[in-house]
Amino acid sequence: MSKIMGRLWRLIRSKAKSPSHKRNNKRYEYPLKTNLRESLNYLKKTFGCSEDLITREIEVAGRRLALVYLETMVDRDVIQRDILPSLMRLSFQGLSFTETQLLRLIRENLPIGNMKEYSLWQDVLYGLLAGQVALLMEGSNLALLLGADSWEKRAVTEPEIETVIRGPREGFTEDLPTNMSLIRRRLRTPKLRFETFYLGRTTHTRVVLSYLEGLALETVLTELRSRLKRIDIDGILESGYIEELIEDSPFSPFPQFSRTERPDRVVADILQGRIAILTDGSPFVLTVPVNFFTELQAPDDLYERWVSSVIRIFRFLALFLALLLPSLYVAATTFHHEMIPTTLAVAIAAQRERVPYPAFVEALLMQIIFEILVEAGVRLPRPVGQAVTIVGALVIGEAAIRAGLASPAMVIVVSLTAISSFTNPTFGLGTAIRLLRLPMIFLAGSLGLFGIFTGMLAILIHLVTLRSVGLPYLAPLAPFIWEDQKDIIFRAPWWAMLSRPKLEGGLKNLLRAKPGIKKIEPALQEPPEAEIETMMKEGPKDKKGPGRS
Amino acid sequence: MRKTSSIFFLLSLIIILLLFLPGCWDRREINELAFISSFAFDLEGDERIVTAEIIRPAAVAGGGEGGGGGSGAAALPQRAAIISSERGNTFYAAGRRLALRLPRCAYVAHTTAVLVGEGLARQGLTEVLDFLDRQQEFRRSTFILVTRGPARGILIRAQGGLETTLGRELTGLDKWVKVSGYGFIPSVHDVLLDLSGKAAATAIPVLELSPQPLPPVVGGQASRSDASARSGGQGVSGAAEPEIVRTVRLNGAGLFHHDKLVGWFDERQSRGLAWVKNKVRRAVLELRCAEDQKAVSVEITEAKSETKFLMHNGRIQALIKVEVEGSLLEQQCFHDFTTEAAIKSLESQIANIITEEINSAIAEAKKAGTDVFDFGGTLYRKEPKLWKQIAPQWDEEFKKLPLTIQVKAKIRRTGLTGRPWQPRAD
Incomplete structure (x- = not known):
């Protein structure tokens, strides 16, 4: 047993420590040839039998050119309507050009915005794969990549998971x-x-x-x-x-x-x-x-x-309920009966009269049933989903009690927990809470409130040590930052949001907005022209073309 | 690497085992508990008798699940509890012997009331208080009451009223008995405080059975019509005999000197005590109309008292100042109480009644020789030096303590009407 665990551990460790950094694929890192035929052959060989690689040869000013593109990634209209006619119009009788001259001519006459020259196969290949059209020329070792990419995309729709009552309805797409x-x-x-x-x-x-x-x-x-x-x-x-x-x-x-x-x-x-x-x-x-x-x-x-952001308090509350409610119930009904009001204690005892299992097992059982239902709800095709919810509601709500598998109080606890775990706006924490809930029930079932607090302590210690790209995870609370409390329990009004979060925004740029009631002081307001000027002086940075890697 | 992994594994194994092996040792499922709602403690010869009223959860929850749940036959909700009694030389021994007959674990954290029988109370409360205070599950907020005669008689024979158990009945009583002004139910904590105070005396209310016929017999006529209505509905031939239902009621209080029961207060006297100890929240006084001796009732809405000590000719003298406010609630005569003179006469009557109640209570307490008013404590707080001199012979001093009672009564309102309604009043 110990041997197996050790091997597993080493497996994980060795994966994490793998030192290879060979991200750049060196296979295609050699320059283009001047021979067009050779180049085309090379491309055909590289792409193999893929049928969507199209090569279209054309003669312009006595020189052979080839347009190469992946049919599946480009807009055919652009090629047929813009690129090809413009190239064909370029035949000048009797005049001959050098490769550089012709290339320049083409560049100036093609109605394409995104146009770049490359001399490495690597760039050409990834350009093609990104939906660009490569223009190769007999006698030139440069390839012109023309942006004509187009593919099917989903329209911008409202996100289904993160819904809002007020706010923009646009959501990101896959493009x-x-x-x-x-x-x-x-x-x-x-x-x-x-x-x-x-x-x-x-x-x-x-x-x-x-x-x-x-x-x-x-x-x-x-x-x-x-x-x-x-x-x-x-x-x-x-x-x-x-x-x-x-x-x-x-x-x-x-x-x-x-x-x-x-x-x-x-x-x-x-x-x-x-x-x-x-x-x-x-x-x-x-x-x-x-x-x-x-x-x-x-x-x-x-x-x-x-004012309405005060509702966030309920989100905090729901988070605690989602994590702790079943375990608190288990702890109270198995260890701390004196904590429950007498009437409720008697009522719970009466409900549990027919339940054969300890509260701990009951909680575990209901929790597992619920998790299975949630998972089924996510996976099932939409038309069947309805059926599952009905069956689930009947199984959890009605039949389990009738059959004596669970008590009504436990059903309330589980359903409240379930509802609470879905108040989390991005579902990021939801999974964590769902994962931690079961251990907490275990702790509550074995050690009662003491167990719950031990578990909470462990979670807190973990949260305090956790980092997100080096910044503390419990940030404005664990290293306590008074100024950043304005967006924690509730959001301060915008006119009071005078500074950005200290950690993420750094100490520069503290000023974010001035109170809307106050007059804007002209001295503090930087004219936009000056800003652009400084930008120009610095020069455009990081403007890498889409075809370059 | 190998070492770290095995240590990691061992550590997790230890943690998991630690959770499951020693854990759960005091785990008790809530449905494995026998909730004891109230206790009766008695003394018989040398033996202590512990009687427990144990809640039957299924019966409390009622409805379809428990099965039982009488049909229309039982007009009165029976108590949803069982009674269990055991004897032993100590309370603990007797209580533990309950396990011989209980399929569940006796659980006393939810116990609401403890009844102490007369015999035990006369012998001394010490052992009861020790038992209640030492046991970790008992709460100090448990109510404590005394009974005339053995306490278990009441616990066993009480049939219950509105509530399902005697414990709940007493919780409710405690909440609302203050409205009558006739008493209050102390908790074990209160009694412990009182008995360890300077006066070392306390008064604990008396619980008694109050048999009442059901259906209530008002007069021959009403009874017959009621019976015929029942027979018409249920097809029972002949007039139904009213059966006697035994509910409980508070009646007066037992006076304790140190921990021993030494005397009794009746209802009025216990209100006299309540005036002095500031325990009256509301009270209704019956007054008389000046002209025709018909009754008028006044509700006291606010009552406040203060005890002061004066030195008079080298002797201490207590001065009890009571200030009450009330409103006219009901009048049987046609006297106009909107005039100041009329109100004044009512106010002086109030003062007289209250003075009389207090006097009667003090006389009874003096007779029993126990300072249930906690004059000793007040004296200690106000005149500590004086108290130091008197303390050793306080019991004697209290018996001959001269008292003056000053009652200031005020009637603020006369209800929603002023003058009484009369035919053709217009």
């Missing part, structure tokens, strides 16, 4: 450019950065860091970049892969990244100095660094008047 535009549209400042990474040896997934230059903590950014660069995995299909690969404590049940489908939430986070991680192919965007309390903040809290 990265769409998601970027959703963010950019809400943050019209040149300081917004999109930093691209390509992760996944095989999937070569585009991952984008989005943050406000000068606001996001440089140390966190550096750390995040280095962590992203160290990712060595064959595929990234969802942002969850990234989260799991780069989080601080992989064994913690608590989420150290916040995930959301809502662009407004991401923008709010970016404005706090957080960094968003967008992943191509996933509508879930990660934001980091977060704290425990972010998970309890619903988007509505920001949009509704601040």
Whole structure:
């Protein structure tokens, strides 16, 4: 037994310590040849029998050109309506050009915005895979990549999980450019950065860091970049892969990244100095660094008047209920009978008269039934879902009591717990609470309230030591920061939100807004032109083309 | 690496085993408990008798589940409890012998009342208080009452009224008995405080059975019509004999000197005590109309008293000042009480009645030789030096303590009407 455990442990450890950083695939890192035929052959060989690789040869000004693209990734209209006619119109009789001259001519005459020259196969190949059209020329060792990408995408719809009463209804889609535009549209400042990474040896997934230059903590950014660069995995299909690969404590049940489908939430986070991680192919965007309390903040809290954010207190309460209610019930009915009011104690005793199991087993049983029902509810196809809920309600609510498997009080406890565990706005904490609930019931069943408090102490100690990209997880509470209490229990009114969170936003940029009642002092207001000027002086940074890795 | 893993494994194994092996040692399922609602403690010869009223949860919950639940035949809700009695040389021994007949674990944390029989009370409360206070499950907030005669007689024979158990009945009584002004139910804590105070005396209310016929017999006529109505409904031939139902009521109090029962207060005297000890929340006084001796009732809505000590010719003298406020609730005569003179006459009557009640109580307490008013304690708080001199012979001093009672009564309101309603009053 001990041997098996040891081997398992070593397996986990060895995986975590794997030192290989070979993210860059060196296989395609050699330059293009001048011979067009050879190049085309090479491409055909590389893509093998994939039928969607199209090569279209054409002669312009006496020189053979070839358009190469993946049919499945490009907009045919652009090729047939814009690129081909423009190229064909370029035949000048009798005139001959050098390769450079012709290339320049083409560049100036093609009605395509995104156009780049590359000389490495690697760039050309990934450009093709990103939906660009490669223009190869006889006698030139440069390839022109033309942006014509287009594929089927889902429309921007309302997120189904994170619903709001008041606030924007847009949600992220699986398409990265769409998601970027959703963010950019809400943050019209040149300081917004999109930093691209390509992760996944095989999937070569585009991952984008989005943050406000000068606001996001440089140390966190550096750390995040280095962590992203160290990712060595064959595929990234969802942002969850990234989260799991780069989080601080992989064994913690608590989420150290916040995930959301809502662009407004991401923008709010970016404005706090957080960094968003967008992943191509996933509508879930990660934001980091977060704290425990972010998970309890619903988007509505920001949009509704601040008074109504007091309701957040009930979210805290529900969190405690979801974690502790079954265990408190078990502890009270098996150890601390004197805590229950006499009438209730007698009533519970009467209800339990027909239940053969101890309260602990009863709680465990009902909890397991409930978890199975939840899981079934998520997995089942929609038309069957209704049936499951009916059966579940009957099984848990009615039949279990009739059959003498559970007492009505226990059903109330379990259902209240169930409802409470779904008040969590992002479901990030929900899973953690669900996981921790069972151990808490065990502790309550064996040690009573003493066990519950031991468990709570362990959880608290863990939370205090937990970090999210290096920043404390219990942040404005555990290193207590008085100024940041304004968005914890309830949100302070916007006119009182004078500073950004200290940890995420850093100490610079403390001033966030002036009270709406006060007059704006002109001296403090920086004209936008000056801002742009400083931007220009610094020069555009990180403007990498989409085709480069 | 290998070492860390085995240590990790061992540690987790130890933690898991620690949870499950020693845990649960005092685990008791709630449905394995016998909730004892009230106790009766008696003395018979040398033996202590413990009688327990144990709640039957299934009967309390009632409804379809428990089965039982009498049909229309039982007009009176019977007590949802069983009675169990055992004897032994000590209370603990007797109580533990209950286990011989109980299929569940006796549980006393929810016990609401303890009845102490007369014999035991005369011998001394010490052992009862020690038993209650030492046991970890008992609460000090448990009510304590005395009975005339053996306590178990009441516990066994009481049939219950509105509530399902005697314990609950007494909880309710405690809440509302203050409205009558006739008494209050002390908790074990109160009694412990009183007895360890300077006066070392206390008064504990008396619980007695009050048999009442059901259906209530008001007069021959009413009884017959009621009976015929019943027979019409249920097809029972002949007039139903009213059966006697034994409910409980508070009646007066037992006076304790140190821990021994030495005398009794009747109802009025216990209210006299309540005036002095500031325990009256509400009280109704019956007054007389000046002209035709018809009755008028006044409700006292506020009562406040203070005891002072004066030195008079080298002797201490107690002065009890009572201030009450009330309102006219009911009048049988047609006298106009909206005039000041009329109100004044009522106020002086109130003062007289209260003075009389207090006087009567003090006389009884002096006769029994026990300072249930806690004059000793008051004296100690107000004149500690004086108390120091007197303390050793306080019992004698109390018996001949001269007292003056000053009652200031005020009638504030006359209800919703002023003058009484009369035919053709307009």
